[in-house]
Amino acid sequence: MTPFSTEDVVEKAPLAWRLRPQNLEEFLGQRHLLSPGKPLRVMIEGDMVRSVIFYGPPGTGKTCLAHIIASKTQALFIGLSAVAAGKKDLIEVLEMANKRWREGARTLLFIDEIHRFNKIQQETLLPAVEQGQIILIGASTENPYFALVPGLRSRAQVFPFHPLSEEDLVTLLKRALDRFYPDIKVEEEALDLLARLSSGDGRKALNSLEVGITMVSEAHNPKLTAQVVTEVFQKSIPYDTQLHYDAISAFIKSMRGSDPDATLFWLAFMLEGGEDPLYIARRILIAASEDVGLADPAAIILAGTAYQGVKEIGLPEGALLLAQAALYVATAPKSNCSYVALRKAQEEVKERGDIQIPPHLRDSSSYTKRGKYLYPHEFPHHFVEQEYMPQLRLFYQPSDQGREARIKERLKKLWKERYG
Known part of the structure; x- marks a missing residue:
C-alpha cells in the first residue's frame, strides 16, 4: 500500500x-x-x-x-x-x-x-x-x-474504454521507436501488421515490438520486418467474461436463425477461446427444446446424446459431437411453441392462485368424493373427450413446421372445438 x-x-x-x-x-x-x-x-x-x-x-x-x-x-x-x-x-x-x-x-x-x-x-x-x-x-x-x-x-x-484503433497503435509504436530505438530500421508493413495483430491492445503491441527488436538487434544491419513480427507474435483469442456471454449469445442466435456456417464459426471461436465444452453442450440442449421443439423431436435426443458424449470423452474429440449437434439444431425446422405454451400456462397458474383439481382427476387414494374418470384406452382410438382443467384455456398452439404440422392436424381431429 x-x-x-x-x-x-x-x-x-x-x-x-x-x-x-x-x-x-x-x-x-x-x-x-x-x-x-x-x-x-x-x-x-x-x-x-x-x-x-x-x-x-x-x-x-x-x-x-x-x-x-x-x-x-x-x-x-x-x-x-x-x-x-x-x-x-x-x-x-x-x-x-x-x-x-x-x-x-x-x-x-x-x-x-x-x-x-x-x-x-x-x-x-x-x-x-x-x-x-x-x-x-x-x-x-x-x-x-x-x-x-x-x-x-x-x-x-x-x-x-474501447480497444485502440490500428491508427492509434501505429502512432504508439512509432513513438516508442523514435524515443527508445532510433537506430532500428522498421518496415511500414511490419508496423501495420503488428497493429492489426494486437487487437486494440497497446500493451501487447509494445511488448511484441520489444521482443521483435530484441531478435534483430544483434544483426549487422538491424531491421524489423513483417516476417519477424509474424514469428514473434503469438496470436490468441482474448476470451474474457464478457466474450463468454457475447459469444454464446451469437452462437445461440445463429442456431435459432438456421445459419449452419455462423453456428460453426462461433462454436470454433468458443472452443479456441477455452470455453467449457459442457457449457456449450448445455446451451445446444436448451436450444433444441426452446427453438426446435416438436418441429423435430429428434433434435433434443441428439443434443442430449452429444452432452453425455462430451461428458464422457471430453476434448478434443468431443468437439465433433458438439459440431454435429449444433448443426442439427441449426438446420432443423424451428418452433418455439412449446416454450410459449409453457410461459402462458405458468402465467395462468400465477394469476389464478388457489386452484382446485377436478375430482375425477385426483389420486385414487383420495377420500374426497370423486367424479367418474373416463379411461381413454377403453374408447375408440384410445381417446375420449373430457375435462382435464378447472377452466378451459388454450396454451399450446402448434406451428406448421416439420413434425409439429402433423401434431396440429391430430389435435384438430381430437379437440375439434378447441383446435378446429
Whole structure:
C-alpha cells in the first residue's frame, strides 16, 4: 500500500511501462471520453474527479489514465492492486482516509483489477464511497454489471474504454521507436501488421515490438520486418467474461436463425477461446427444446446424446459431437411453441392462485368424493373427450413446421372445438 511514485522508472522496465503517457495530450485513444469538453476530461483537468469505474479490454489505457490523474490531483493518491491486496490492506486505507476526511482532506483510491475483489471486499468500500471519505477509481477488464456488486455500481459512474484503433497503435509504436530505438530500421508493413495483430491492445503491441527488436538487434544491419513480427507474435483469442456471454449469445442466435456456417464459426471461436465444452453442450440442449421443439423431436435426443458424449470423452474429440449437434439444431425446422405454451400456462397458474383439481382427476387414494374418470384406452382410438382443467384455456398452439404440422392436424381431429 504505497502512493504511486513519480520517480523515473528504471531503464530495464518493460517498454509499455517506460512509454506511459505523462499527460492527456500524450494519451492515445478513448476520444469518446477525453476529447476537449467531454465530462471525464473536464473532471480531470479541474481536479474534480468523482468515484468512477474504468471498464474495458486490457491495454486500452485504464491504468495509464489513473497515473495521469495521480499527477494532476491535489488529493492524496493511493494505489492498490486487487490481485495482491487483502481486506486488511483495504481497511487500513479506509481508516486513514476517514481520518483525513474528518480533517477536510481528500483521498483518491485507485484499485486496479477491482473485479478480483470478492463480494465482502467490494461491500467494505460502500460506506466510504457513499459518504465521500474516498474518491474511488476502479479499473476492470470484466463487465461491472457482472463483476461488481450493485451497490458499488450505483455509487460510481462507469466509463467504458474501447480497444485502440490500428491508427492509434501505429502512432504508439512509432513513438516508442523514435524515443527508445532510433537506430532500428522498421518496415511500414511490419508496423501495420503488428497493429492489426494486437487487437486494440497497446500493451501487447509494445511488448511484441520489444521482443521483435530484441531478435534483430544483434544483426549487422538491424531491421524489423513483417516476417519477424509474424514469428514473434503469438496470436490468441482474448476470451474474457464478457466474450463468454457475447459469444454464446451469437452462437445461440445463429442456431435459432438456421445459419449452419455462423453456428460453426462461433462454436470454433468458443472452443479456441477455452470455453467449457459442457457449457456449450448445455446451451445446444436448451436450444433444441426452446427453438426446435416438436418441429423435430429428434433434435433434443441428439443434443442430449452429444452432452453425455462430451461428458464422457471430453476434448478434443468431443468437439465433433458438439459440431454435429449444433448443426442439427441449426438446420432443423424451428418452433418455439412449446416454450410459449409453457410461459402462458405458468402465467395462468400465477394469476389464478388457489386452484382446485377436478375430482375425477385426483389420486385414487383420495377420500374426497370423486367424479367418474373416463379411461381413454377403453374408447375408440384410445381417446375420449373430457375435462382435464378447472377452466378451459388454450396454451399450446402448434406451428406448421416439420413434425409439429402433423401434431396440429391430430389435435384438430381430437379437440375439434378447441383446435378446429
